[in-house]
Amino acid sequence: MxxxxxxxxxxxxxxxxxxxxxxxxxxxxxxxxxxxxxxxxxxxxxxxxxxxxxxxxxxxxxxxxxxxxxxxxxxxxxxxxxxxxxxxxxxxxxxxxxxxxxxxxxxxxxxxxxxxxxxxxxATAAGRALQAFGAKKIGVVTPYQPVGDEQVVAYFTELGFEVAAIHGLKSASATSIADETPGAIRAAFLAVDGPDVDALIQCGTNLEAVAVAAELERELGKPVIAINxxxxxxxxxxxxxxxxxxxxxxxxxxx
Missing domain, CATH: 3.40.50.12500 (Rossmann fold)
Known part of the structure; x- marks a missing residue:
């Protein structure tokens, strides 16, 4: 390393x-x-x-x-x-x-x-990072069930962001979040992207997304932010x- x-x-x-x-x-x-x-x-x-x-x-x-x-x-x-x-x-x-x-x-x-x-x-870090890029309309990736995704959408909406889409991977347990593959994480990011989306952000710290986000950011030409x-x-x-x-x-x- x-x-x-x-x-x-x-x-x-x-x-x-x-x-x-x-x-x-x-x-x-x-x-x-x-x-x-x-x-x-x-x-x-x-x-x-x-x-x-x-x-x-x-x-x-x-x-x-x-x-x-x-x-x-x-x-x-x-x-x-x-x-x-x-x-x-x-x-x-x-x-x-x-x-x-x-x-x-x-x-x-x-x-x-x-x-x-x-x-x-x-939560604070994610909001400040999106604000640093001047993002308005965002796509969100999480490992959560719908009950968790609802809280994430509500938080970002309250901060003034428009959540264009959210994709929860619905990981079955707190440990299995870490088993989600780079391919699944990449597909989730792409599922919430769109030409009018300013930035993509991932929540859920056990979802190992730093490398995938950095690669996609280069490809898409827009901020792709891993929460870690x-x-x-x-x-x-x-x-x-x-x-x-x-x-x-x-x-x-x-x-």
Missing amino acids: TAPTLTGAGSPTRKGPKFALIIPSTNTSVEREFHRLRPQDCSWHTGRIMINAVALDSADAFGRFRENLNAALPSALETVMTAQPDYVVMGMSAETFWGGVAGNAEFETRVRALTGLEVTTG VATVWHALRANGIDDRIVGHGSLLKRF
């Missing part, structure tokens, strides 16, 4: 922020993708949320997953805080879209209260880190 290509990168001797990276215990994609995107003077320190209810194959199952996640979140935060991080990054996104803009704000407030630190969520890229970008910029990281789409190298 090669390190990301940087411009404006800091000295190897300069110690950058320690990021607390919070993910569900079922997630096997975030750490792989985030470490590929890491400037050399920053570090990720993972706190895993213990997930017992892994099924996502119905609205009821999705609800049980969310209840499990919210109940176990404080323990994951407590554990990772022993590393004395400087900032919290949520490597999970479904819960941050729930309840629209107010729901995401409440989630952020809860994390701040538990840690005393500022936080980047997937958006989340890293938002966290770095919020901490004054302006390194341009190339090879993973235009967001991290342009803004």
Whole structure:
């Protein structure tokens, strides 16, 4: 594995922020993708949320997953805080879209209260990334069931975006999200594209979409944003880190 290509990168001797990276215990994609995107003077320190209810194959199952996640979140935060991080990054996104803009704000407030630190969520990062490109009409890809897709559409609509189409892959469990193939992810992106769509965005952090999104962006000539890229970008910029990281789409190298 090669390190990301940087411009404006800091000295190897300069110690950058320690990021607390919070993910569900079922997630096997975030750490792989985030470490590929890491400037050399920053570090990720993972706190895993213990997930017992892994099924996502119905609205009821999705609800049980969310209840499990919210109940176990404080323990994951407590554990990772022993590393004395400087900032919290949520490597999970479904819960941050729930309840629209107010729901995401409440989630952020809860994390701040538990840690005393500022936080980047997937929902905030996705919205800011689309705004950075000036997008108005978007296509959205998720691994979710319709109950999750409804929350995502409501969130983006509340931010002022027109959601032209959304394609949920309906992954059966929190673990099986990571089993979705690059071909399936590519097809999902193409299914929500159109000549009048300004940008494509993917939600669901366990859906390993960074490479597919970067390739499609070059082919389509429009922003194609993987949520893990958006989340890293938002966290770095919020901490004054302006390194341009190339090879993973235009967001991290342009803004």
